[in-house]
Amino acid sequence: MDFAQLSAHLTTLGVVLEPDAARRAALYVDYLDAAHLYFNTTLNAVAPGGLGAASYAFCQPALTSSNLLQELAEILDFYACPALDIRMTAAFQVPPGNGYTYAQYFDNEIFDAVPLNFTNNINAFRAAIPASATAIQQLAQNFMANVKQACDRIYSDRLALQNFYIDLDPQLTIDTLARIKSTGSDFHKGGKQVLILTFNITSPARSATPSKLKTIYKPSDLEADCLIVGDSTVINRVLHPTVFMASSLVEIYNARLATIKAGNPNFTGLPLKTYRLLPRNYLSAVPVANPMPIRDCYGYIEYLDNDISGTSSSVFGYYPWASSDYLLFNSENQAEIIRDFYRREGAFSALAGTFSLMDMHVENMRVMRRDPYPIDLEICLTTPVNDVTQTLLLGGFGGINGITVEGQDSLWRVANGNVAGGAYMEREYPTFYYQNRLWRVQTGGQQRTVPVDQPNLIEGFNDGMAVLSAAQAANDFNGWFARLANVTVRCLPYPTSTFKNLLIRALITGLDPALTLQQGIDVVLERFIRDEYNNYAQGANTELPRFLSLALTEAGVDYLTLDIPVFYHRIGTTDIMNSRGATMAIPQQVSVAGPGTPPMPATRMVPVQGVPNAVLNRATYYAAAPTPVIQASQVTILGAPMTSAPRATLLRNSINAFFIGANSNATVQRIVPRV
Structure with missing residues (x-):
């Protein structure tokens, strides 16, 4: 296979790569071929190797979409580049390799129009760097196995998923799985990865034209997340006759807030947001054992959109047809939107500091419909918190103040590609903006971040602590803590x-x-x-x-x-x-x-x-079970004014101290290209 043949072959697979990356695809194209065969043929067979005819027909539009191979190519390319860098360096050290450019290295060391010679070249490349070869093989296997397992589960759960959304449209029908998109998350628990699912749906009540519905598939136990921010009405309906929970933590908070506002209409507190989660095979329903079936747990999460539309036309800096989850337009009451957003984030800070909701960095806060939504709440209830920065809501990449995570997301590019004997692979760290912040439109259509509104953040925190104190005084959390028995949460050594x-x-x-x-x-x-x-x-x-x-x-x-x-x-x-x-x-x-x-x-x-x-x-x-310690030292003490006030002051002071610091990013504004 030479470069022209490889390029043509990638086209038939639907994989589109820029020329330098297309050359590197020679190092793993056989795994792309294997995946293509697997998704298009192998899975269209009976279990256990395949999905079965009915399941495959339901998932076929997603399995035969070229985006799966495109995403696999991007994963394999990242891990192929370090080995390529080593092998190029070795080739450049002796003639004639010291006269090769990047393209010539492939033409002379990798490509060959004779198929057997090409295969031998690839095998020699892999044998020289065995760790890389093993990693690429394992990654391809992980990717395919994760997709198959997800499809098995999705088909089995299709009616439950339809019920998951049926309150939005009683005539909603999920017809097929249209697309599976990798989130780019790490593999874990035996090669599993979070996926974004898109379903083809129909609804005679809405339209005769099929439309789309997105949902997150997560191969983890979602029970803790659901108990914290879940919509109890939805999950209890789906799991009927099982009653999964009486109320989630946020629902308990909102109910106590409503009681306070009924007696004091001037109270400024705002309700927090719940959303749909559907745990499957959650562990509290499993008898205690060693080992526990952690890898059998999975679930579905409402797709929290972070979208923008209608910005193709503007009139004197206004966008009369635009809408967005996160972007504020000149025609709107921006002050009101910003005020409510940061009051809710302040209230959530109180909740996170009280119930030890950890790891709330920029990737785990999402803006939807101009409101903050926390996600991935499974790291909770085990670590004492005396400073809100411990939750990572505030910090270098805090969920509230952060914008990017520097040095985390990277890709490879060829440096000195046209220099004979001088080409090498270089990691680049492009700026990636997360979906945790509000932005506003500036003159010329640029987007500028909205600075953190510290006064309203503190106001929201004060409201949150007041609600939590009133709830604890009324023993609102007793049933919730009882429901936590045997629930599994994630911890981070x-x-x-x-x-x-x-x-x-x-x-x-x-x-x-x-x-x-x-x-x-x-x-x-x-x-x-x-x-x-x-x-x-x-x-x-x-x-520990x-x-x-x-x-x-x-x-x-x-x-x-x-x-x-x-x-x-x-x-x-x-x-x-x-x-x-x-x-x-x-x-x-x-x-x-x-x-x-x-x-x-x-x-x-x-x-x-x-x-x-x-x-x-x-x-x-642990020297002692950690959750009862958290409950006693951070929740129970809120029920009495003598202990509630010092606790609120401690957490509030940590927020204020952060914003006094030079790196708080409270007033820093970032500008990105036009909308």
């Missing part, structure tokens, strides 16, 4: 970025051509565990033993399947579970890499009086 960077270190920034994938991961983890263990050993032996999550038997198993490790906690217990549902072991003795090149062995132990060779003075991750 380390930030997701830390876990991801360890994999990046093994496969990108520190890729060693001499090592297999397992060897490279072993090296990275051994070094990191050594440093983390030493930090722990020098402490007071009261901290986070370093144990990095063991090869824990995180290492996930990395071998190109998963980002995830850990969970079942409320009411003192343990955490790995991505396979097994309780994480707390050993008496830990071996870590010594202060040299791994694997020089060294055993270090934290001395504990009366317990020989002990790492911990307990056999569990």
